[in-house]
Amino acid sequence: MKILVVEDSPSMRHYLATIIEGGSESYDLDIVEAASGFEALKTLPHHKFDAILTDINMPDINGLELVSFLKNHPVYRAIPIMVISTEGSEEDRRRAAALGAEEYLVKPFESSDLVEKLRRLLRVA
Amino acid sequence: MAKEDDRARHDFTGEAEELLDTLSRDLIDLEAQGQNVRPELVNKIFRNVHSLKGLAGMLGFSEISELSHNLEDMLDKLRMGKIAITRDLIDLLYDSVDSLNRLVIGINDESMAGLVDLTRLASRIHQAVSAQPQQAVGDPLAGLTLDDHTRKSLTEYEEHRLIENVRSGKHILTVEVTFDFADFDEKLRALSTSLSEAGEVISTLPAIDSSGGSGISFRLLYGSTLNEAAVAAIAPNAKVTSLRGGARATPPAISPANTQGAGEVARAPLEPEDDVSLRSVSQTVRVDISRLDHVMNIVGELLIEKTGLEAMTRSLSGQRALSQELLKIARNFDRKLSELQRSVIEIRMVPVGQIYSKLSRTVRKVARELNKEIELVLRGEETELDKMMVEELTDPLMHIIRNALDHGIEPAEQRAKAGKPPVGRITLTAYQQGNSVVIDVRDDGRGIDAAKIREVAVSRGLIGAEENVDATRAYDLIFAAGFSTASEVSEISGRGVGLDVVKRNIQDLKGNIEVISTPGQGTTFRIMLPITLAIIQALIVRAGDEDFAVPLTSVDESLRIYSRDIRTVERREVFTLRETTVPLLRLSDAFNLDGRGDEGPDAKWFVVVTRSGEKTVGLLVDRLVRQQEIVIKSIGTKLKSVPGVAGATEVGEGQIVLVVDVGSLIDHFGGRAREARARG
Numbered sequence: 001m002k003i004l005v006v007e008d009s010p011s012m013r014h015y016l017a018t019i020i021e022g023g024s025e026s027y028d029l030d031i032v033e034a035a036s037g038f039e040a041l042k043t044l045p046h047h048k049f050d051a052i053l054t055d056i057n058m059p060d061i062n063g064l065e066l067v068s069f070l071k072n073h074p075v076y077r078a079i080p081i082m083v084i085s086t087e088g089s090e091e092d093r094r095r096a097a098a099l100g101a102e103e104y105l106v107k108p109f110e111s112s113d114l115v116e117k118l119r120r121l122l123r124v125a
Numbered sequence: 126m127a128k129e130d131d132r133a134r135h136d137f138t139g140e141a142e143e144l145l146d147t148l149s150r151d152l153i154d155l156e157a158q159g160q161n162v163r164p165e166l167v168n169k170i171f172r173n174v175h176s177l178k179g180l181a182g183m184l185g186f187s188e189i190s191e192l193s194h195n196l197e198d199m200l201d202k203l204r205m206g207k208i209a210i211t212r213d214l215i216d217l218l219y220d221s222v223d224s225l226n227r228l229v230i231g232i233n234d235e236s237m238a239g240l241v242d243l244t245r246l247a248s249r250i251h252q253a254v255s256a257q258p259q260q261a262v263g264d265p266l267a268g269l270t271l272d273d274h275t276r277k278s279l280t281e282y283e284e285h286r287l288i289e290n291v292r293s294g295k296h297i298l299t300v301e302v303t304f305d306f307a308d309f310d311e312k313l314r315a316l317s318t319s320l321s322e323a324g325e326v327i328s329t330l331p332a333i334d335s336s337g338g339s340g341i342s343f344r345l346l347y348g349s350t351l352n353e354a355a356v357a358a359i360a361p362n363a364k365v366t367s368l369r370g371g372a373r374a375t376p377p378a379i380s381p382a383n384t385q386g387a388g389e390v391a392r393a394p395l396e397p398e399d400d401v402s403l404r405s406v407s408q409t410v411r412v413d414i415s416r417l418d419h420v421m422n423i424v425g426e427l428l429i430e431k432t433g434l435e436a437m438t439r440s441l442s443g444q445r446a447l448s449q450e451l452l453k454i455a456r457n458f459d460r461k462l463s464e465l466q467r468s469v470i471e472i473r474m475v476p477v478g479q480i481y482s483k484l485s486r487t488v489r490k491v492a493r494e495l496n497k498e499i500e501l502v503l504r505g506e507e508t509e510l511d512k513m514m515v516e517e518l519t520d521p522l523m524h525i526i527r528n529a530l531d532h533g534i535e536p537a538e539q540r541a542k543a544g545k546p547p548v549g550r551i552t553l554t555a556y557q558q559g560n561s562v563v564i565d566v567r568d569d570g571r572g573i574d575a576a577k578i579r580e581v582a583v584s585r586g587l588i589g590a591e592e593n594v595d596a597t598r599a600y601d602l603i604f605a606a607g608f609s610t611a612s613e614v615s616e617i618s619g620r621g622v623g624l625d626v627v628k629r630n631i632q633d634l635k636g637n638i639e640v641i642s643t644p645g646q647g648t649t650f651r652i653m654l655p656i657t658l659a660i661i662q663a664l665i666v667r668a669g670d671e672d673f674a675v676p677l678t679s680v681d682e683s684l685r686i687y688s689r690d691i692r693t694v695e696r697r698e699v700f701t702l703r704e705t706t707v708p709l710l711r712l713s714d715a716f717n718l719d720g721r722g723d724e725g726p727d728a729k730w731f732v733v734v735t736r737s738g739e740k741t742v743g744l745l746v747d748r749l750v751r752q753q754e755i756v757i758k759s760i761g762t763k764l765k766s767v768p769g770v771a772g773a774t775e776v777g778e779g780q781i782v783l784v785v786d787v788g789s790l791i792d793h794f795g796g797r798a799r800e801a802r803a804r805g
Contacts, residue, residue, distance in 0.1 A: 011136030060310075066331070068330060092281060095278075095280070107179045108179075
């Protein structure tokens with residue numbers, strides 16, 4: 001399983017990766033990190049991702065724009081997406097869903113929530 | 126705590142510090158942009174606070190999370206144009222960032238976090254955001270041919286920016302471009318930058334290559350005063366389409382409060398930059414420093430009383446029970462007294478970061494006057510120093526920075542020729558080293574040219590025309606009274622004051638200053654200061670039947686030598702310390718006391734190796750008496766002109782001794798050749 005984590009904060013990115021790795025005993029996992037929407041766009045053609053996790057507030061292009069791109073792309077539209085953002089952005093959460101993001105996770109979250117939602121996204125037991 | 130949490134916590138502190146550093150600088154920009162605050166800047170500030178809140182929330186730093194949450198709320202309203210930027214609001218932002226800084230430092234040092242009054246900040250923020258809400262006015266976007274897909278991809282903030290652009294009568298356009306996959310990021314950033322000069326890029330929506338190739342397309346939503354044709358000229362390879370915004374859009378009814386959108390906020394005029402006072406970070410009590418001085422003096426006197434108590438206890442050794450009892454009390458007294466002394470010192474301590482914002486402002490101002498581009502990097506703002514010293518440090522630091530800007534950093538063309546980035550960089554770093562605080566001011570300018578310094582020194586009559594000037598001598602000369610290379614731009618670095626005054630100021634603080642310079646690469650001024658002047662550790666020495674206190678901050682080491690170890694080189698007494706020749710100064714000579722006669726080659730001496738800047742001098746004394754904490758008292762004007770005296774102190778049982786000012790002693794006697802003693 002290959003997962004793309006898009007998040008501009010390095011420590012949050014590492015933290016996400018650590019939790020995901022910790023919760024993946026039952027399946028093989030390969031995490032690719034991107035520090036911006038641009039980096040995500042650049043890395044997409046080089047991998048076959050099984051899921052994408054993205055933050056919303058990022059410079060250059062934001063998470064919603066990335067979701068919009070992915071969900072309108074003939075190939076990438078099939079990749080399930082989890083949008084991770086901070087509380088209080090109810091409006092952005094609604095928008096992410098409208099654009100076709102499959103999951104939404106609000107920071108701060110419990111590690112178990114992330115692991116659980118990711119399992120659902122990846123359809124693994 | 127799990128291992129990953131430990132790691133995350135560690136990562137967090139580092140990233141949070143970086144975020145706060147960026148925030149502080151952005152606030153300075155925000156303040157400087159005055160009437161024309163760019164919405165991108167407000168959004169960037171929002172985004173960084175948002176990131177901080179997210180991180181803090183995840184890792185359970187509830188106070189940081191709470192404060193950044195409140196702050197984020199306020200910034201959200203600000204970027205959404207619901208509240209206006211005012212002087213008070215900028216102050217509040219500064220205070221909040223200061224407090225966040227303290228909380229972050231407080232993760233590793235709890236004494237810092239205790240100083241943040243979250244409740245008060247929260248209520249100030251609450252007050253700021255409870256300004257009148259914006260009135261809803263229909264759907265301002267109704268007049269635009271904006272497709273649903275694009276509209277849905279806008280964040281709430283981007284939608285707000287779009288509305289603001291429509292309201293202010295801008296043309297709303299889409300700019301569609303396709304780039305090669307290999308370098309789309311660079312090309313897109315370049316395009317966004319040129320578009321931003323004449324308007325605002327509201328959103329950037331990526332799409333699959335519309336030409337059917339293997340590149341990537343972007344659809345930029347753009348608000349501008351320029352029309353379709355003018356925008357097409359800026360972006361020649363793009364497809365520019367007007368969405369019928371601009372003048373044709375129905376002008377919405379705007380309430381007076383809303384004439385100040387986040388884009389063109391009106392605000393109270395700024396006071397002149399120089400008058401912006403230093404912001405005290407402390408949220409709790411303001412106390413006149415003289416009151417703390419008074420408390421400190423009492424502590425000092427108690428220290429002396431303690432010595433008396435100890436002596437008395439010892440004399441009671443005949444009465445065992447009583448002596449035991451008294452000894453116990455004396456020990457407790459001693460412990461409590463040390464505690465009291467430590468707390469009083471702690472109360473006096475403030476982070477040097479307090480003066481950083483003032484320095485930033487000055488740098489901006491001076492750089493503008495000189496037409497030089499400068500990046501000021503500030504590090505170690507959490508380093509603590511006595512409040513009094515932080516205050517006294519502002520002027521010398523400001524002067525050194527002005528000096529670096531004026532003389533150090535070259536004009537952009539010269540920098541380009543030397544292969545340097547056009548923007549000059551001045552880095553200020555503060556850190557603690559033992560009982561001292563070191564502040565480095567480093568520039569990446571042209572460095573100090575010894576030949577040039579020599580020229581000036583000769584023309585000012587400071588040295589003879591034939592004197593040789595090497596780097597070390599050049600560094601000395603720039604601190605000499607009467608040396609000022611700033612004949613042409615004295616307004617900037619001089620103001621009639623030379624580096625000699627800077628040196629004097631630093632020495633008054635019992636510190637010293639040195640210069641390290643590499644021609645072509647830059648110069649570092651290094652200031653070393655004791656953490657506090659209130660109570661210092663001193664070495665009590667005896668010379669010519671008098672005792673003196675030498676502050677330990679100036680002492681490298683002390684050792685015993687014999688008369689035969691003292692040699693004479695160029696009419697000056699020296700001794701060899703680990704293969705280095707160190708000049709000697711007889712303390713009795715410095716104070717015109719009767720010295721010891723000749724006692725033969727086996728006579729014992731002690732050398733106290735002292736330092737001031739790069740200079741080392743061994744003070745030759747008869748005895749090392751003891752080490753103790755002293756409170757330096759001023760000795761009034763009478764002895765003020767006597768070189769080498771920092772003040773006086775009482776060292777117990779009413780004995781008063783002079784405190785040696787090593788810096789001025791070395792300056793006064795160190796450089797002067799002394800007649801060798803007649804021997805035999």
